[in-house]
Amino acid sequence: MELGIIGLGKMGFNMAERLRLAGHKVVGFDFNKEATAKLTATGSIGVDSLEDLVKNLAAPRAVWLMVPSGDPVDQTIAKLEPLMQKGDTFIDGGNSNYKDTQRRHAEAAAKGFEFVDCGTSGGIWGLREGYSMMVGGDKAPVERLTPIFEALAPAKDEGWGHVGPSGAGHFVKMVHNGIEYGLMEAYAEGFSIMKAKETLNLDLVQISEIWQKGSVVRSWLLDLTADALKKNPSLDGMEAYVPDSGEGRWTVFEAIDLDVSAPVITESLIRRLRSREANNFTDRMISIMRNEFGGHAIKKS
Template sequence: MQLGMIGLGKMGANMAQRLLQGGHQVTGFDPSADARKNLEGHGGGSADSLKALVQALPAPRVLWLMVPSGKITDDTVDALLALLDKGDTMIDGGNSNYKDSLGHAAKCKDKGVNYVDCGTSGGVWGLAEGYSMMVGGDEQVVDGLKPIFETLAPGKDKGWGRVGPVGSGHFTKMVHNGIEYGLMQAYAEGFSILKHKEEFGLDLAQIGNIWRDGSVVRSWLLELATDALSKNPEMDGIAPYVVDSGEGRWTVNAALELNVSAPVITLSLMERFRSRDDDSFTDKLLASLRNEFGGHAIKKE
């Protein structure tokens, strides 16, 4: 199958490379000339504009978007709609908000363009291990794209599937990332407790390796944590500042809208916010209040 790849950052480039290895023809566009040259080095074609990319693909065209969520995706969808024809297909494999995806799908439907939202997980490991893909879209359209998903997935019949209509793919990936927040927070807190029991002199990497086999808490995230602890036991040179991609916030918002209790995911998001406050007004006021009502000592800066 021949398709266009829009966005040749690390993940997009790796996905294009995996598709090429699987026998697909890939032509890519990225504003970066170096990114386009990199794709050519792996046997793909390149175009220096969206218009050139669309013109290079045979009809009906299939285009896979791997661009940042929000305005960039909005602008890319609008630009493509001015170039595509009825029967062409647009796949958004990025981390768009599912509500945005519903809006994109409506625009595409008006022009007769198929729209598929594909929540994609796998990160930098996807090239070698394959990607987990949660696909939303018309069943017949998704069936026609099976060769692409089967090549990108860990196996033809595993790691991917159509989860429902348009919007459901990104919704499922959103919740997936919310769960990820909670799991990461639990591992980080657990290993921190172990580290603070200094009199035992615990080897955290050793413990992580023990848990990797047979334990009920074994997982790929645990493997990554163990590897990180093996390389840098004290986490030297790493600032205690945790960013968020936005999907944790969206998951919490969805829980509120659906009246679903999700305290672990919510608190893990709050902890990320807290990590960024190196001069916490909240904590200063808490210390002041303890002094006001109980005369407790205040630690000066």
């Protein structure tokens, strides 16, 4: 089967390579010409324009977008639409808001195009391990694209599925990322507590390796944590600054709208926001209040 991929970052390139190895034709475009040249060198087709990407695909075409959420998705679709034909399919494999996805699906359908949303997890390890894919959209295009999903997944019948109508794939991926926030925060807090217990002189690398086998808290995330600790046990040279992709926020907003209590995911998001504050005002406010009511000492900078 043929697939066009727009956005040849690490994940997009690895997806293209996994598809090529499975025998699929891949045509890729990126504004970074080094990325397109690398794709060509590995046996796929790297092109320098969207026009060339479309020309190198036979109808009905399928184009997978691996671009940042928001306006970049809309802009890319707007540039592609005049080049494509009715019956062609857009696949948004990025972390788009599911509400935007539902709007794009309706707009595409009105013009005769198919639109599929695919929440994609696997990061830089997807080439080797396969990708977990949560697919939303109409039944017909999803069935037609099944060989693509099977090739990208860990196995043909594992790690992917058609989870519902338009927007469902991105909604499930949003919740997936919210859960990821909570898991990461729990691991981080646990290891921080053990590091703070200096009298026991705990070896965090050893403990992470013990937990990897047989423990209730074992996971792939723990495996990655153990590998990272081996490389840098003291986390030297790193700042306590944690960005967020936006999906944790969307998960919290949805929980509020649905009257679902989600304190762990919410607090993990707040902790990420707080990590970006240098000498944050909130903590300084608490310090002066403690000083006012109890005479507690204030630590000067």
